[in-house]
Amino acid sequence: xxxxxxxxxxxxxxxxxxxxxxxxxxxxxxxxxxxxxxxxxxxxxxxxxxxxxxxxxxxxxxxxxxxxxxxxxxxxxxxxxxxxxxxxxxxxxxxxxxxxxxxxxxxxxxxxxxxxxxxxxxxxxxxxxxxxxxxxxxxxxxxxxxxxxxxxxxxxxxxxxxxxxxx
Numbered sequence: 001x002x003x004x005x006x007x008x009x010x011x012x013x014x015x016x017x018x019x020x021x022x023x024x025x026x027x028x029x030x031x032x033x034x035x036x037x038x039x040x041x042x043x044x045x046x047x048x049x050x051x052x053x054x055x056x057x058x059x060x061x062x063x064x065x066x067x068x069x070x071x072x073x074x075x076x077x078x079x080x081x082x083x084x085x086x087x088x089x090x091x092x093x094x095x096x097x098x099x100x101x102x103x104x105x106x107x108x109x110x111x112x113x114x115x116x117x118x119x120x121x122x123x124x125x126x127x128x129x130x131x132x133x134x135x136x137x138x139x140x141x142x143x144x145x146x147x148x149x150x151x152x153x154x155x156x157x158x159x160x161x162x163x164x165x166x167x
Contacts, residue, residue: 020094023079023129025121025136026104028052028086030113049078051111052088060103072096072103079126080133080165082158085140087120089133089165097122130162137162 053076061069075096080089092100104117120136123129137158 019075021075021091021124021126022094022097023123023126024090024092024097024100024104024119025123025129025132026088026090027118027120027136028088028110029116029118030086030110031116032114047081047083047111049081052078052081055107055110056103059106060099063102063106064099068099072099076100080161082137085137085158086115087133087136087140089126089129091126094124126165130165133162134159 056076057069057073060072064072072092075091075093077091078088079091081087090100090104101119101122104119107115107117109115121129121132123132
């Protein structure tokens with residue numbers, strides 16, 4: 001038999017590598033020109049998650065080429081979207097967070113409606129990003145944000161969706 005070596009790796013010391021994620025909370029600010037100024041506008045009611053991804057992926061390709069898009073695309077997911085509050089929660093790999101952030105910030109329109117995306121919060125856990133999203137939704141419901149009126153029923157529904165994300 002072979003002598004026991006304490007420095008030899010055992011099967012117990014080998015562990016699986018965890019997928020390190022980052023979560024980005026983004027607000028989509030829509031604008032319309034009115035007379036001599038620019039006013040905040042309501043988000044398109046029929047905006048879907050596919051529309052948001054269709055707007056961001058071409059910008060990602062334009063910024064980083066096909067290779068950069070192919071590196072980021074498998075990990076990029078839109079976890080939550082509120083079309084009434086115009087807020088999105090993205091998930092990506094930790095290594096790709098800057099690329100995703102740049103692509104989000106360089107997006108000019110969603111579904112042919114001009115918009116300015118703003119990254120509000122970046123976190124390593126969905127739980128802390130969910131808390132930031134809940135704070136944002138509560139503040140959004142209390143403010144007069146353009147033409148959008150946020151009812152208590154809508155707030156309750158979206159807060160329940162956020163709580164389901166955190167579980």
